[in-house]
Amino acid sequence: MKFTKKILTGFFLLMTFGVLIGTTSCTKSNTPQMVKLEAPERPAGQDNVLQLRCDPIPTVRVAFIGLGSRGLEAVRRFMYLEGIEVVAICDINKDFVSKTQELLTENNKPKALEFTGEEDWKKVCELENVDLIYNCTHWALHTPIAVYAMEQGKHIALEVPAAMSIEDCWKLVDTAEKTRRHCMMLENCCYDFFEMATLNMAQQGLLGEIVHAEGAYIHDLRELNFKSPEEGGYQGMWRLDYNAKNKANLYPTHGLGPVCQALNIHRGDKMNYLVSMSSDQFGMTEYAKNKFGENSDYAKRTYEKGDINTTIIKTEKGKTIMIQHDVTSPRPYNRIHMLSGTKGFVQKYPIQGIALEPNAHEFLPEKEMEKLLKEYEHPIVKEVGEKAKEVGGHGGMDFIMDYRLIYCLRNGLPLDQDVYDAAEWSSLVELTEISVRNGSIPVEVPDFTRGDWNKLQKLEFAK
Numbered sequence: 079m080k081f082t083k084k085i086l087t088g089f090f091l092l093m094t095f096g097v098l099i100g101t102t103s104c105t106k107s108n109t110p111q112m113v114k115l116e117a118p119e120r121p122a123g124q125d126n127v128l129q130l131r132c133d134p135i136p137t138v139r140v141a142f143i144g145l146g147s148r149g150l151e152a153v154r155r156f157m158y159l160e161g162i163e164v165v166a167i168c169d170i171n172k173d174f175v176s177k178t179q180e181l182l183t184e185n186n187k188p189k190a191l192e193f194t195g196e197e198d199w200k201k202v203c204e205l206e207n208v209d210l211i212y213n214c215t216h217w218a219l220h221t222p223i224a225v226y227a228m229e230q231g232k233h234i235a236l237e238v239p240a241a242m243s244i245e246d247c248w249k250l251v252d253t254a255e256k257t258r259r260h261c262m263m264l265e266n267c268c269y270d271f272f273e274m275a276t277l278n279m280a281q282q283g284l285l286g287e288i289v290h291a292e293g294a295y296i297h298d299l300r301e302l303n304f305k306s307p308e309e310g311g312y313q314g315m316w317r318l319d320y321n322a323k324n325k326a327n328l329y330p331t332h333g334l335g336p337v338c339q340a341l342n343i344h345r346g347d348k349m350n351y352l353v354s355m356s357s358d359q360f361g362m363t364e365y366a367k368n369k370f371g372e373n374s375d376y377a378k379r380t381y382e383k384g385d386i387n388t389t390i391i392k393t394e395k396g397k398t399i400m401i402q403h404d405v406t407s408p409r410p411y412n413r414i415h416m417l418s419g420t421k422g423f424v425q426k427y428p429i430q431g432i433a434l435e436p437n438a439h440e441f442l443p444e445k446e447m448e449k450l451l452k453e454y455e456h457p458i459v460k461e462v463g464e465k466a467k468e469v470g471g472h473g474g475m476d477f478i479m480d481y482r483l484i485y486c487l488r489n490g491l492p493l494d495q496d497v498y499d500a501a502e503w504s505s506l507v508e509l510t511e512i513s514v515r516n517g518s519i520p521v522e523v524p525d526f527t528r529g530d531w532n533k534l535q536k537l538e539f540a541k
């Protein structure tokens with residue numbers, strides 16, 4: 079990542095214009111107090127894509143690119159959706175392409191066009207008979223495929239994170255605005271049952287004013303990261319590589335997405351700046367030594383990624399968000415998902431609980447919590463929750479996400495997640511890296527709406 083130039087630009091701006099955020103009365107240091115990255119101006123004639131509506135597509139013709147563990151699973155879920163055709167499939171691994179064809183045949187679907195070359199994703203994006211590209215490749219290919227797909231007139235749904243740099247976040251935003259195509263990051267955690275019910279509670283005021291929220295991706299991935307592709311690990315072991323080269327939060331969107339929705343980010347509030355801190359690295363090396371031996375290449379390799387990264391974000395309306403990332407420590411899976419308001423508190427991990435005024439010192443008894451969750455069950459979950467549980471995919475949330483994507487495209491409605499969500503939530507990858515590499519310095523979060531963050535007042539699920 080090209081941090082240095084951008085940081086310098088930020089420092090330069092700060093020094094030149096004196097835009098220091100806050101003052102330090104106890105030091106005489108001239109150190110700039112916040113890194114501010116350059117934001118490209120919106121080209122003349124280009125408008126925002128808030129609430130973007132496109133022509134309805136009665137049957138959505140889909141092409142899947144990347145058919146590894148996530149991509150194949152997505153195709154399986156699509157077999158349960160109405161109004162779709164899988165017209166093309168693409169992966170450099172020919173076995174995965176064959177497996178996907180078998181899946182289509184088992185489901186009495188016609189064979190899809192096959193693509194297996196390294197750059198064939200371009201040919202797929204160029205196909206005339208495709209409406210939606212569904213991108214489940216590794217991280218480095220997310221933005222290039224998304225941008226090219228939109229340039230070819232296609233809508234794009236892409237796996238998380240949508241982008242690994244701020245430059246790529248802006249590319250997604252600018253291309254979506256220029257081409258007027260949908261760009262939805264597939265943030266499935268926003269569709270989990272508890273997250274959706276608590277979003278409903280937040281939107282209906284049960285929790286009062288939400289003042290603080292927390293989210294995380296805490297998931298022990300050591301075994302998977304060190305597994306070879308032949309044993310079922312990531313193809314090309316791309317995820318291990320990212321852990322070796324980056325220090326901070328590589329995977330912020332699962333924790334951040336649902337809490338940003340509850341806090342109306344770019345729908346009345348916006349993230350202003352963050353500070354981020356990583357522990358040193360211990361666990362990867364220890365694991366590699368134990369598994370492969372003290373003198374193995376894996377044990378000798380440098381892993382930059384601190385075991386646990388913690389980031390705090392301040393919003394325009396004075397709220398705070400805490401986000402953590404840890405894929406190394408031996409501990410239970412945890413996305414936290416906590417919302418703390420002036421009237422109540424909800425939390426999903428490690429123990430699901432709801433506490434409300436006037437007795438918020440204690441969680442509600444389980445039966446009362448279940449009753450409340452039923453009462454505030456999100457209308458979308460009411461509509462499709464049972465089917466989603468049958469289809470599965472992280473307990474059903476993946477299916478709800480696909481269902482909503484296709485429903486909105488078929489009906490010409492705005493999607494639940496827009497390109498600004500994708501950019502804002504993904505932007506933490508580089509922003510946290512900058513903060514961590516510079517002594518946890520505050521870093522400004524770009525306003526990807528370029529001033530339009532206050533035009534909508536809350537997230538609405540279009541019907």
Ligand SMILES: NC(=O)c1ccc[n+]([C@@H]2O[C@H](COP(=O)([O-])OP(=O)(O)OC[C@H]3O[C@@H](n4cnc5c(N)ncnc54)[C@H](O)[C@@H]3O)[C@@H](O)[C@H]2O)c1
Pocket residue numbers: 143144145146147148149168169170171174195196197198199214215216217219237238239264265266311312313314472
């Ligand atoms: N939302 C979730 O819950 C969730 C869960 C797991 C993974 N993911 C995301 O899904 C994505 C894929 O993860 P995965 O676990 O399936 O990884 P994977 O390595 O199993 O799959 C990636 C696939 O992309 C293919 N690929 C690589 N280069 C290609 C190219 N040039 N053209 C076409 N295909 C190419 C690989 O061969 C592989 O099959 C990642 O972005 C990951 O973050 C999301």
